[in-house]
Amino acid sequence: MLSQPDFAALLITLRLAATTTLILLLLGTPLAWWLATTRSRLRSAIEAVIALPLVLPPTVLGFYLLLAFSPDGPIGATTAALGLPSMAFSFWGLVLGSAIYSLPFVVQPLQNSFASLGRMQLEVAATLGARPLDRFVSVALPLSKMGYLTAAVLGFAHTLGEFGVVLMIGGNIPGETQVLSIAIYDHVEALEYNQAHWLAAGLLLCSFLVLLMIYSANRRFHLMKTT
Amino acid sequence: MIEATLQLSKPDFKLDVSFSVPGRGVTAVFGPSGCGKTTLLRAIAGLETETTGSLSVNGQQWLGASGRRAVEQRRVGVVFQVPSLFPHLTVQENLLYGRKRLTKVTKPIETNELIASLEIEKLLLRYPKGLSGGEKQRVALGRALLAEPKLLLMDEPLSALDQDSRGKLMSLLERFLQEIDIPVFYVTHSSEEVARLADNLVLLANGRVTDHGPIQDVVGAVDGELSRSDTAFSVIEGQIAATQLPDLISVDCGAGIVLQLPDAASLSGITYQPGSGVRLRIRARDVSLCLEQPHRSSILNILPAVIAELAAQPYNGSRVVKLELAGKQLLCKISEYSVQHLELRVGQSVFAQIKSVSLI
Structure with missing residues (x-):
C-alpha cells in the first residue's frame, strides 16, 4: 500500500491541484469574459500567450520560472524586497507554475461557454434594469455552469498530472514539494515497480473517473437543452 | 412626444x-x-x-x-x-x-x-x-x-x-x-x-x-412611399351591420355605405356581434374604377365615389387615386393608361369596384 512519503505526496498533489484550480477559476473568469466579449486587436495575442503551455515543453516554462524566482529575477527580487521567502522549491512556487501551466485548460472552456451565451440574454437583462455585474451574476454565471464544471475538472486533472514544471521549480522535497508524478518517477528509478503501480494506477483511475464525470454531465446537459 | x-x-x-x-x-x-x-x-x-x-x-x-x-x-x-x-x-x-x-x-x-x-x-x-x-x-x-x-x-x-x-x-x-x-x-x-x-x-x-x-395620413398619401409600393392599402372603420345577408358579413361604415365580405366564420370560428366595431383593410390594387355603374357583377362592393386626389406622377405605369366615399378615404391603384383613357380628374363621380375586403 502507500508508504508515508507517498501519502504525503498524494496530499500535496491534491492540495496543489485544488489551490491552483480555485485561483484559476477566480482569475480566469474576468480574463475569459474579456476574451469572449472584446473586439480589441490585442485579443489574438493574449489568446496565443494563454495557449502557449499547450505546446511548450513544460521544462521550458519551468526553466524561465526558475530564472524569475532567482534572487536577481523579477519575482525573486520582489519577494526578497517584501521580505517573503523565495518561491523556488516552495509550495507557492508550485502553485504559480501550475497556474500558468493549466491556464488554457481553465480559460478556454470558460471563454467558449461565455461566447456561446450570445448577447441576447444579456441584452434582455440590461433592458430589464440589470447593471453589468448583476447581468453577469444573474444570467451569464448560471448559464455557464457546464463551462465552469469543465474548466474546474480540466484544470484540476491537468495539475494532477504535472511533471516537468514541478521538477524544474519545485525539486523533489518529500513532504514539501514532492508530488505524485515525481514520486512515481522516483519509484521507477529505484525499481520499486509495485509502489509505482499503486500510484500510477490510482492516478489513471482517478483521471478517468473525473473525465467520465464531465462527459456524462455534458451529455445530460445537452439532452436537457434539446428536449 | x-x-x-x-x-x-x-x-x-x-x-x-x-x-x-x-x-x-x-x-x-x-x-x-x-x-x-x-x-x-x-x-x-x-x-x-x-x-x-x-x-x-x-x-x-x-x-x-x-x-x-x-x-x-x-x-x-x-x-x-x-x-x-x-x-x-x-x-x-x-x-x-x-x-x-x-x-x-x-x-x-x-x-x-x-x-x-x-x-x-x-x-x-x-x-x-x-x-x-x-x-x-x-x-x-x-x-x-x-x-x-x-x-x-x-x-x-x-x-x-x-x-x-x-x-x-x-x-x-x-x-x-x-x-x-x-x-x-x-x-x-x-x-x-x-x-x-x-x-x-x-x-x-x-x-x-x-x-x-x-396612420391615416401616411397610408392615404397618394404620392407617399407606401402608396407606390405593392402593399398600398386603406383602412376603413365600421361596425357589424344589424341585418346580414346569407353567407356574407355586412359592415356598416356610416352614411349609408355598407361593405360586404364573404362570411368565413365557419373557418375561423369567430362570430361577430352586430354593432361591434371592426377595421377593414382594402388593398389599393383590389379597387378599380368604372364611369358607369356596372350591373350583374360578381364583385360584391360597387359604390359611388368621388375622385379626391390623383397622384402627381404615375409610378411604374400605375397611378394611385384617392377616392372619397361618404367621408371615408379609399386608395385605388389603376393603370396610367386607364387614367388617360377614362380622362379621370379630381371631382369626378365614379363607381369604385372593390374586389376584396378583409376584416382585420
Whole structure:
C-alpha cells in the first residue's frame, strides 16, 4: 500500500491541484469574459500567450520560472524586497507554475461557454434594469455552469498530472514539494515497480473517473437543452 | 412626444433617421426586410452603443448633448423577434426579473391581473423550455411590462410563430396595446399588423425614414412611399351591420355605405356581434374604377365615389387615386393608361369596384 512519503505526496498533489484550480477559476473568469466579449486587436495575442503551455515543453516554462524566482529575477527580487521567502522549491512556487501551466485548460472552456451565451440574454437583462455585474451574476454565471464544471475538472486533472514544471521549480522535497508524478518517477528509478503501480494506477483511475464525470454531465446537459 | 434623430454606421449598413411621433399609442415601424427596422429599435433601446444623434422620450433625454443613457437606465421594455426568456429561470422568475430591480414601484400594475390577461397563469412554475412560441412571447411581454417601462419596443413578435398562435397573439395584442398607457414601437413588415395595431406609422427604407405620421395620413398619401409600393392599402372603420345577408358579413361604415365580405366564420370560428366595431383593410390594387355603374357583377362592393386626389406622377405605369366615399378615404391603384383613357380628374363621380375586403 502507500508508504508515508507517498501519502504525503498524494496530499500535496491534491492540495496543489485544488489551490491552483480555485485561483484559476477566480482569475480566469474576468480574463475569459474579456476574451469572449472584446473586439480589441490585442485579443489574438493574449489568446496565443494563454495557449502557449499547450505546446511548450513544460521544462521550458519551468526553466524561465526558475530564472524569475532567482534572487536577481523579477519575482525573486520582489519577494526578497517584501521580505517573503523565495518561491523556488516552495509550495507557492508550485502553485504559480501550475497556474500558468493549466491556464488554457481553465480559460478556454470558460471563454467558449461565455461566447456561446450570445448577447441576447444579456441584452434582455440590461433592458430589464440589470447593471453589468448583476447581468453577469444573474444570467451569464448560471448559464455557464457546464463551462465552469469543465474548466474546474480540466484544470484540476491537468495539475494532477504535472511533471516537468514541478521538477524544474519545485525539486523533489518529500513532504514539501514532492508530488505524485515525481514520486512515481522516483519509484521507477529505484525499481520499486509495485509502489509505482499503486500510484500510477490510482492516478489513471482517478483521471478517468473525473473525465467520465464531465462527459456524462455534458451529455445530460445537452439532452436537457434539446428536449 | 418621442423625438429621434439617430445615426449609426455599420460596415454594411447605415441608419440615418429623423422623426417625431406622439408619446402614446402604437407606432408601427414598417418596411421591407433589411431596411433597418431592427437596428432602429436597438438604437432606441440603447443596445447599439455607437449610435449618435439625439433621442428624447416624453421629456427624458436618452441620447444627446448630455451624453448617452445606459440601457439599464432607460427603462425600455423589449420583446424580441425570437423568444428570449432566461432558460434557467421559471416563468414566474422571468416575469419578476425586471420588477425586482425597480428602485421603486411607481405604477402598481396588478401583477396577477396582468398575468391573467396574458393567459399565462398556468405556466408560472414551468421553465421556458417546454413552452410554445406563443406562450414564450406572452411571458416575454409580461416580463417587459412588469418592469414598468417608459417605452415598449416589439420587434416582429409574431414572426417566429405558426399561423394559429400568431392569430391568437394578434387579437390579444390588439386589445392589450390599446389598454396600456405606455407608448409602443412595433416593428413589422406585415401590412395587416400595421392596419390592425398601429396609430402612427414610421416608414423605413434603406436605413432612412421615407414617411411618418398618423396612420391615416401616411397610408392615404397618394404620392407617399407606401402608396407606390405593392402593399398600398386603406383602412376603413365600421361596425357589424344589424341585418346580414346569407353567407356574407355586412359592415356598416356610416352614411349609408355598407361593405360586404364573404362570411368565413365557419373557418375561423369567430362570430361577430352586430354593432361591434371592426377595421377593414382594402388593398389599393383590389379597387378599380368604372364611369358607369356596372350591373350583374360578381364583385360584391360597387359604390359611388368621388375622385379626391390623383397622384402627381404615375409610378411604374400605375397611378394611385384617392377616392372619397361618404367621408371615408379609399386608395385605388389603376393603370396610367386607364387614367388617360377614362380622362379621370379630381371631382369626378365614379363607381369604385372593390374586389376584396378583409376584416382585420
